[in-house]
Every structure is written in C-alpha cells, then in structure tokens.
Amino acid sequence: MSDLKIEGYEFKPGFKGMAKDTGSDQTMFKGVHWGKAMMWIFLLSDTFIFSCFLISYMKGRGSTIIDWPNPSEVFGLHVFGVDVPLLLIAIMTFVLITSSGTMALAVKYGYEKNKKMCGWLILATAIGGLTFVGMQAFEWSKLIHEGVRPWENPFGAPQFGSFFFMITGFHGTHVSIGVIFLFIYAYKTFAGHYDEGKRGWFTSMKGDYVEIEILGLYWHFVDLVWVFIFAFFYLW
Amino acid sequence: MSEDFNDNKTIQAQSSETISGGGSGITPDMDYVRPAEVGEQDLYHGHSFITKWIFCQDAKVIGVQYFLLATFTGIIGLILSWLMRLQLGFPGLAPFMTAEHYYQFVTMHGMIMVVYFLTALFLGGFGNYLIPLMVGARDMVFPYLNMVSFWSFFVAVGVLLASFFVPGGPTGSGWTLYPPQAILEGTPGSGYGIMLMCISLILFVAGFTMGGLNYLITVLQARTRGMTLMRMPLTVWGIFTATVLAMLAFPALLVGALMMSLDNVLGTSFFMPTILKAGEVLEYGGGSPILFQHLFWFFGHPEVYIVALPAFGIISDLISVHARKNIFGYRMMVWAIVGIGALSFFVWAHHMYVSGMNPWFGFFFATTTLIIAVPTAMKVYNWILTLWRGNIRLNTVMLWCLGFIVTFVNGGITGIFLGNVSVDVPLSDTYFVIAHFHMVMGIAPLMVIMGAVYHWFPLVAGRFLDEKLGKWHFWLTFLGAYSIYFPMHYLGFIGVPRRYFEMYDSPYVTSAVGMNEFISLAAFIVGAAQFILIYNIVKTLKTGKPAGHNPWQACSLEWLTPTVPPEHGNWGDRLPTVHRWAYDYSVPGAKEDFITQTTPPSEVAHTKVEKT
Numbered sequence: 040m041s042d043l044k045i046e047g048y049e050f051k052p053g054f055k056g057m058a059k060d061t062g063s064d065q066t067m068f069k070g071v072h073w074g075k076a077m078m079w080i081f082l083l084s085d086t087f088i089f090s091c092f093l094i095s096y097m098k099g100r101g102s103t104i105i106d107w108p109n110p111s112e113v114f115g116l117h118v119f120g121v122d123v124p125l126l127l128i129a130i131m132t133f134v135l136i137t138s139s140g141t142m143a144l145a146v147k148y149g150y151e152k153n154k155k156m157c158g159w160l161i162l163a164t165a166i167g168g169l170t171f172v173g174m175q176a177f178e179w180s181k182l183i184h185e186g187v188r189p190w191e192n193p194f195g196a197p198q199f200g201s202f203f204f205m206i207t208g209f210h211g212t213h214v215s216i217g218v219i220f221l222f223i224y225a226y227k228t229f230a231g232h233y234d235e236g237k238r239g240w241f242t243s244m245k246g247d248y249v250e251i252e253i254l255g256l257y258w259h260f261v262d263l264v265w266v267f268i269f270a271f272f273y274l275w
Numbered sequence: 276m277s278e279d280f281n282d283n284k285t286i287q288a289q290s291s292e293t294i295s296g297g298g299s300g301i302t303p304d305m306d307y308v309r310p311a312e313v314g315e316q317d318l319y320h321g322h323s324f325i326t327k328w329i330f331c332q333d334a335k336v337i338g339v340q341y342f343l344l345a346t347f348t349g350i351i352g353l354i355l356s357w358l359m360r361l362q363l364g365f366p367g368l369a370p371f372m373t374a375e376h377y378y379q380f381v382t383m384h385g386m387i388m389v390v391y392f393l394t395a396l397f398l399g400g401f402g403n404y405l406i407p408l409m410v411g412a413r414d415m416v417f418p419y420l421n422m423v424s425f426w427s428f429f430v431a432v433g434v435l436l437a438s439f440f441v442p443g444g445p446t447g448s449g450w451t452l453y454p455p456q457a458i459l460e461g462t463p464g465s466g467y468g469i470m471l472m473c474i475s476l477i478l479f480v481a482g483f484t485m486g487g488l489n490y491l492i493t494v495l496q497a498r499t500r501g502m503t504l505m506r507m508p509l510t511v512w513g514i515f516t517a518t519v520l521a522m523l524a525f526p527a528l529l530v531g532a533l534m535m536s537l538d539n540v541l542g543t544s545f546f547m548p549t550i551l552k553a554g555e556v557l558e559y560g561g562g563s564p565i566l567f568q569h570l571f572w573f574f575g576h577p578e579v580y581i582v583a584l585p586a587f588g589i590i591s592d593l594i595s596v597h598a599r600k601n602i603f604g605y606r607m608m609v610w611a612i613v614g615i616g617a618l619s620f621f622v623w624a625h626h627m628y629v630s631g632m633n634p635w636f637g638f639f640f641a642t643t644t645l646i647i648a649v650p651t652a653m654k655v656y657n658w659i660l661t662l663w664r665g666n667i668r669l670n671t672v673m674l675w676c677l678g679f680i681v682t683f684v685n686g687g688i689t690g691i692f693l694g695n696v697s698v699d700v701p702l703s704d705t706y707f708v709i710a711h712f713h714m715v716m717g718i719a720p721l722m723v724i725m726g727a728v729y730h731w732f733p734l735v736a737g738r739f740l741d742e743k744l745g746k747w748h749f750w751l752t753f754l755g756a757y758s759i760y761f762p763m764h765y766l767g768f769i770g771v772p773r774r775y776f777e778m779y780d781s782p783y784v785t786s787a788v789g790m791n792e793f794i795s796l797a798a799f800i801v802g803a804a805q806f807i808l809i810y811n812i813v814k815t816l817k818t819g820k821p822a823g824h825n826p827w828q829a830c831s832l833e834w835l836t837p838t839v840p841p842e843h844g845n846w847g848d849r850l851p852t853v854h855r856w857a858y859d860y861s862v863p864g865a866k867e868d869f870i871t872q873t874t875p876p877s878e879v880a881h882t883k884v885e886k887t
Contacts, residue, residue, distance in 0.1 A: 047309030087526035190542040201543035242419040
C-alpha cells in the first residue's frame with residue numbers, strides 16, 4: 040500500500056492509520072477495488088458456512104455411539120503390494136496447493152499486463168483444480184465401492200459417511216465452480232478482454248486485470264478450507 | 276420546567292468547543308472537501324420495459340420490487356394468522372380447519388413473517404432504496420448482482436408458496452423446524468413440505484448474500500465526498516450492521532437446512548437419534564437433535580436483530596426529523612447498534628433453556644442476554660431525550676414512532692423476564708412467549724415500517740399519503756395490537772400452552788375462552804385495518820397532495836436529489852458533497868430550522884452547528 044497516492048489524503052502508518060482510514064470519507068479501505076472488498080466479505084461469510092459444517096462434524100463425531108472408523112485405514116491405498124495410508128490425499132493436497140502457487144503467479148503477470156504468461160498460468164491452475172476434483176471423484180467411487188454411503192458405513196458410525204460426503208462434496212462444488220471460472224478467465228485473458236476493458240457478458244461492466252486477483256482470492260480460500268478439512272477428516 | 280435547570284452554562288461551554296468557524300467569520304478554505312478517490316460509476320441504463328422495470332439494475336426499483344413482493348408475502352402471513360385466530364377463538368367454526376392445517380398455518384405464518392416479510396422488507400426494500408441515496412452513491416456498487424438478488428428472493432418465495440400445493444401440504448413443524456419431528460411421518464408436510472421449505476431457505480440465503488455484499492460495499496467503499504461513517508444517518512448504520520449480522524448468521528441456517536434436507540431425502544442421521552415408532556426401530560440413529568437447535572438459533576437470534584436494528588436506525592431518523600431536533604447521543608446510538616449486533620451472537624441458547632442442555636449454559640446465556648438490555652435501554656432513553664423539548668409535529672409518522680417506543684419498551688421488559696432461566700422455564704411454550712416476541716419483533720418493527728412508509732412515500736411517489744386515513748390506520752393498529760397481545764401475557768401466566776390446536780376440556784377453558792374470543796376479534800380488526808394503508812397508497816398515488824422537494828425539511832441526502840422521485844443515477848450531473856451530519860435541526864442562529872448535509876460551512880458560519 041506504500042506506493043498508493045490519493046490526492047489530498049495523507050496516509051499514516053500502523054493502528055493510527057487504520058483508525059484514520061476508518062474515520063475518513065468516501066472509502067474505508069483506501070484504493071481497494073469494490074470487487075476485491077466484496078470477495079473478502081463473501082469469503083468471511085463462506086468461512087462461517089464451513090465452520091458450521093466442521094463444528095457439526097466435531098459434534099457428530101463426538102456424540103456418536105458407534106466407533107468412528109480409523110481414517111488412515113479407510114483412506115489408505117494399496118499400491119505395489121503395500122498399504123500406504125493417506126497416499127491419495129497427500130497427492131490431492133499437493134496438487135491443490137501447487138495450483139494456489141500458479142494462481143498467485145497469474146495475478147502477478149496479470150498486473151504486469153503479460154497476457155500470455157497470465158493466461159497459461161490460469162489454465163495451469165484450472166487443470167490443477169480439475170485434477171483435484173478428478174481424484175476426489177476417484178476417492179468417492181472407491182469408498183462407495185467399499186460400501187460407504189451417506190446413510191450407512193461398514194467401517195463404523197454411519198455419520199462418517201454422512202459428514203464425509205456432505206463436506207467434501209460442498210468443498211468439491213466450490214472447487215468445481217472455481218475451475219469453471221478459471222477456464223472462462225483464461226479465455227478472456229487470451230482474448231485480451233482485460234487489456235481492452237471489454238464489457239462482461241452478464242454484468243456489462245468493463246473488464247480489468249483486478250478480476251484475476253479477485254478470483255485468486257477465492258481460489259486461495261478454497262485451498263485454505265481444504266487444509267482444514269484435511270486436518271479434521273484425515274489426520275484426526 | 277426549564278427554569279429548574281440552570282444548564283445555560285454547560286451549553287455555552289459545549290458550544291465553544293463544537294462551534295464550527297463561529298465568531299472567526301468565513302475563512303477561504305473552510306468549505307474544502309478533498310477530491311473524489313474513485314471515478315464515476317459505470318452504470319447500465321435500461322431502455323426497454325423489461326430492463327427498466329422487471330430485470331432492472333437500479334437499486335431504487337429493486338427496493339420497490341422487494342417491498343412489493345415482501346408485502347404480498349406478508350399479506351399471506353396475515354391471512355394465515357386470521358385462520359389461526361379463527362380456530363383459537365371459535366373452535367370448530369371453520370370445518371376445513373383440521374389440526375394438520377392449523378400446524379401448517381402456524382409454521383408458514385412464522386417463517387413468512389420473520390424471514391420473507393420483515394427481513395426482506397427492511398434489508399431488501401429499505402436497504403436498496405435508501406442506502407445509495409443516503410450515502411450519496413449513484414447506485415449499489417454491483418447493480419447486476421443486486422438484480423439477481425431480488426430474483427433469487429422471487430424464486431425462494433415461489434418455492435415456499437409452492438409447498439401449499441404439493442402432496443401433504445406445507446410443513447407443520449413450527450417455524451423452528453425442529454427435528455426429528457419435522458421429517459417424521461405424522462407431522463404435516465414431512466415429505467415434500469419440509470423439503471421445499473429447506474430449498475426455499477437456501478435460495479433465500481443465497482439471494483440475500485448477493486444483496487448483502489452490495490449493501491456492505493456500498494456503505495464501506497462508495498460514499499460520496501465528505502460522507503464519513505460518523506456522518507451517516509442512523510438508518511444506514513442500522514441496515515449496515517444488520518447486514519453484517521445476516522452475512523454471519525445465515526450460514527448457520529444454510530448448513531442446518533442442508534443437513535435437514537439430507538436427513539429427509541437421503542436418510543442420513545445428522546439430527547436423527549434412534550427412534551422407536553410403533554414398536555419398530557426406524558433406520559435413523561446416532562444423530563443429535565440439539566445440534567439443529569444450536570445451528571438454528573445461532574441464526575435465529577441474530578435474525579431478531581437483523582429485523583430490529585434497521586428498525587432502530589429508521590426510527591431514530593424519523594423521530595429526529597419530526598421532532599426537529601438532532602438525535603440525542605448520535606455516537607452512542609451508533610455504538611449501541613454495533614454493540615447489540617456483536618452481543619447478539621452470544622445469546623442464542625436462551626431459546627433452548629428447556630432443550631435439556633447443560634444448566635451452566637443457561638447461566639452463561641442468561642447473563643449475556645441481560646447485558647443486551649444495556650445498549651437497548653440506552654437507545655430508548657436517547658429516543659425519549661430526542662423528543663424531550665423538541666418541536667414535535669404530531670403527524671402520522673410521529674404517531675407511529677411513539678407507538679413503536681411504547682410497544683418496544685413493553686416487549687423488551689417481558690424479554691427481561693424470559694431471559695432469566697428460572698422465570699423462563701415455567702413460562703416456556705406458553706402464550707407469554709407469543710406475546711413477548713410479537714410485541715418486540717412483530718408489532719414494534721411493523722410500527723417502524725408503517726412510519727417509514729408514511730415518511731418516505733413522498734420521496735418514492737412524489738405525493739403525500741392521506742393523513743386522515745393514516746391516523747385511522749395508526750389508532751386501529753396500535754390499540755388493536757395491544758388488545759391482541761396484552762391479554763396473551765395473562766393467558767401465558769395461567770399456563771395456556773402455545774401451538775395447541777384446541778383446549779378441549781382442559782381447566783384453561785373456563786378462564787381462557789372469553790379472552791381467546793376477544794383476541795380473535797381484535798386480530799380480525801387489526802388485520803383488516805392494514806388494508807387502509809393499501810387503499811391509501813392506491814388513492815394517493817394519483818390524487819395525493821404533491822410533495823415537491825424535501826417536504827419534511829429533512830437534512831439527509833435522500834431528499835436532496837435534483838428530481839423527485841430520484842432518477843436512475845440519483846444525482847444528475849454532480850454527486851453531492853457532504854459537510855456535516857444528518858441531524859442539524861433547530862440550530863441556534865440558523866435562518867431555517869434545518870441545515871442540509873450539503874450546505875457548506877461558509878453559508879452557516881455564524882451558527883452553532885455541531886462539529887461532525
């Protein structure tokens with residue numbers, strides 16, 4: 040924020056600066072794009088959704104009368120004759136977090152107006168997300184094959200299946216929506232919509248590279264949520 | 276009275292500090308407001324009928340759309356309440372009134388009034404119309420999203436009303452939708468009804484999130500030059516804080532509704548314990564019904580304040596304008612709104628004292644609940660002190676304001692009863708509770724809505740509503756509402772339980788029958804009286820007295836648009852520049868008894884205006 044200049048407004052550092060910005064007219068977050076501020080607040084609301092899910096999960100797991108299945112057995116993979124616990128999940132997590140890295144680079148190249156690099160990196164992020172969803176589908180089908188259902192579970196408490204499918208499903212929906220938007224944004228970047236300020240299909244607002252950063256915020260959030268789901272479901 | 280108080284000295288001392296440029300005359304840069312940080316908003320101007328009036332992106336039109344749809348849904352809720360009162364006052368009079376129908380009407384009445392009527396009307400209706408005008412923006416910051424928000428609400432209402440026409444009818448589990456009974460056979464609408472209710476709620480939350488993001492960012496990032504947060508009218512503060520609550524509370528409802536649908540459709544057991552039914556064990560097992568109650572009330576209690584805070588804000592503005600006095604303790608009013616909002620997240624389990632949770636929880640939640648009385652009482656005192664020695668115009672708007680204060684204090688005091696565990700336990704699930712929450716979050720916010728309609732109708736339509744009809748409307752509603760809910764407190768004390776279809780031969784019959792008949796008659800009259808307003812609106816839309824610019828001599832920005840009613844873009848060529856707060860009424864030394872927010876300090880250099 041140090042290079043931001045606003046005519047007639049003097050920035051102050053630290054807590055005093057925050058108080059001054061809050062008390063000032065026009066904007067509270069100086070120089071922050073409307074869409075970006077919106078995404079932050081939306082993510083705050085979404086955090087509450089996932090918190091409700093995870094707290095319900097903790098409550099459900101804590102109060103069930105039948106034993107909870109051992110996650111490192113249920114989620115283990117049998118490869119090359121050995122049982123490797125959490126192998127698939129480790130790969131999934133690695134892919135998703137890598138895609139966060141490519142997203143961050145895409146934002147950087149976007150602001151440098153490097154259309155090509157930006158576009159390719161968004162595409163790479165989208166493919167990372169798609170891989171994640173694909174592996175999740177594989178994991179789901181494996182569990183379903185073994186007899187786990189939302190309403191029953193051969194390994195223990197039926198709530199395991201209920202919460203697992205609901206929460207990973209809800210998160211997977213988030214990833215899928217993100218992937219769809221990533222593909223659209225990759226197309227728009229390559230087609231130069233952000234350079235020309237071409238108007239959007241629905242909103243008829245002028246395109247700008249800040250949109251990539253906004254989508255990036257969403258993507259990082261989805262990754263962060265995955266880290267929590269990972270910790271609560273697979274490590275607990 | 277005034278000679279009893281030798282307060283001239285303090286006023287003098289205060290004004291020498293707060294005086295703005297007083298005495299020193301006009302200095303060259305006193306009108307300076309720093310230039311705009313953000314460029315002009317890029318607006319989509321509709322040209323066809325469809326883009327101008329149906330799929331419209333203008334916040335004012337969306338506000339009116341929200342208002343009309345919420346009112347329509349509210350009238351359905353009103354008719355349902357008539358049917359309930361018909362059964363309670365005169366059991367057996369209507370042959371179609373079975374116990375199933377009664378429960379369905381109770382449920383739908385509650386859900387419609389709380390979510391689809393009050394929430395949608397305050398935030399969607401007043402929020403959309405007033406926020407951009409009051410903060411000096413051209414429109415909401417994301418007009419397209421705003422339009423989608425309304426149409427999501429439209430679909431949500433459609434799905435909700437569709438449940439009247441599915442097999443089994445709408446859900447009859449009470450508006451709290453408690454599992455396990457909500458989805459078990461035997462409860463009306465346990466199949467399709469509860470499913471449609473959950474879908475409708477999810478759609479409502481999704482639509483509301485889109486609208487809520489708009490309100491928040493418009494207030495935070497799109498204010499006009501000179502408009503600081505502490506110069507905003509309290510209406511905006513109320514709606515803003517309520518929106519923050521909604522953004523954080525609705526997720527719990529969304530999650531609860533989703534898990535309930537899964538329990539219902541897929542047969543999961545999130546909320547379903549092991550259940551024996553007619554000697555057979557159902558397939559459910561191991562879930563926690565209390566979990567749903569926690570999720571529901573984590574939404575449900577902030578929801579009360581989502582309805583109440585906009586009402587607090589609006590009433591502050593109405594009182595200030597019509598008492599011609601600045602609002603007493605503006606900053607305290609703001610902090611009280613924010614404080615009530617924050618506290619409302621720590622009180623939810625006071626709805627669950629009898630749910631069987633740990634008694635220590637009850638102790639904690641009783642404490643937090645009673646603490647809320649502090650900021651709330653502060654607001655009531657400030658409203659009264661605003662009225663005190665004001666130049667009161669006793670018009671219809673002011674009557675509604677006074678009605679609100681009385682009703683709100685009344686409902687608030689019974690709230691203190693119910694906040695205590697030991698008092699709540701015997702009164703729980705009686706008519707005392709019904710009386711309490713209808714007073715505090717039914718009638719009181721309704722009074723504010725009515726006052727706001729009479730106040731802002733001249734802005735929206737350019738004409739005044741008829742005062743004589745308005746007074747009839749007020750007195751019938753006010754006295755009628757008291758006739759309904761005051762006796763209910765007594766019914767509660769003698770132990771008449773709520774949600775009972777009929778009393779049959781219980782000992783309550785003798786003492787409660789006459790009162791129930793009286794309440795029902797009053798309910799029919801009060802309900803019918805609301806149609807006076809509709810008649811009034813239809814009548815004055817074409818033939819009412821033209822209002823012209825700023826008919827109430829108000830200070831705030833929404834009255835200062837170049838055209839009345841304001842056009843798309845609100846402000847014509849130039850955005851307004853704000854120099855003061857919205858409450859400079861009856862300023863000593865000023866020519867008129869109000870100084871608008873856009874009046875530059877040099878024009879009022881020798882008056883004792885507050886420095887804001």
